[in-house]
Amino acid sequence: ALLAHMKVECKCHGVSGSCEVRTCWKVMPPFRQVGNVLKEKFEGATEVHPKRVGSRKLLVPKNSRFKPYTAHDLVYLLASPDFCDRDPQRGVFGTSGRQCNRTSEAGCELLCCGRGFRTAQAEVVERCGCKFHWCCSVKCKQCQRLVEMHSCR
Incomplete structure (x- = not known):
C-alpha cells in the first residue's frame, strides 16, 4: 500500500533557483490514501x-x-469473529454499553451494530478559565456543564 503509491519529490539548488544541483527523494503517500487502499483490499x-x-x-x-x-x-x-456480540472465549467484548459519537461519520448506528443506542444527560467537571501566572504556574477554575452521552444497547 505504501510502496506502490510513493512519489518522488525534487528540489533545485543553485543561484536564484538555477537548478545546478537537484536533490530528489521519495515521499510517502497521504495517510488517508493508504487507508483507502487498505480498506479496498480488505473488502476484496x-x-x-x-x-x-x-x-x-x-x-x-x-x-x-x-x-x-x-x-x-x-x-x-x-x-474474523463478529465483534458486535460478546464472546469471552475469543476475547471479544462486544459493543453493548460502549460509548459512541452520534454525530461522527460512522456514528452510533454502525458501532452499535444496528441495535440502537441510549442517550443520557451527564454532568461533567472540566478545567476552564485557565490563566498563566508569571513565572511558571497555570491556575484554572472548575466548570460544570451538562452533556449528552450515547451508549450502545
Missing part, C-alpha cells in the same frame, strides 16, 4: 485454505468461483 480479500500439491503447500481460494489471487491481493485463512 479472498478466504483461502492450504492444499498440498506434490511436495509444495499452496493457498487456494476456499470457493472455486473466485478468481485466483495475485501477490497484490489480501488473503485470509480464518474469518
Whole structure:
C-alpha cells in the first residue's frame, strides 16, 4: 500500500533557483490514501485454505468461483469473529454499553451494530478559565456543564 503509491519529490539548488544541483527523494503517500487502499483490499480479500500439491503447500481460494489471487491481493485463512456480540472465549467484548459519537461519520448506528443506542444527560467537571501566572504556574477554575452521552444497547 505504501510502496506502490510513493512519489518522488525534487528540489533545485543553485543561484536564484538555477537548478545546478537537484536533490530528489521519495515521499510517502497521504495517510488517508493508504487507508483507502487498505480498506479496498480488505473488502476484496479472498478466504483461502492450504492444499498440498506434490511436495509444495499452496493457498487456494476456499470457493472455486473466485478468481485466483495475485501477490497484490489480501488473503485470509480464518474469518474474523463478529465483534458486535460478546464472546469471552475469543476475547471479544462486544459493543453493548460502549460509548459512541452520534454525530461522527460512522456514528452510533454502525458501532452499535444496528441495535440502537441510549442517550443520557451527564454532568461533567472540566478545567476552564485557565490563566498563566508569571513565572511558571497555570491556575484554572472548575466548570460544570451538562452533556449528552450515547451508549450502545
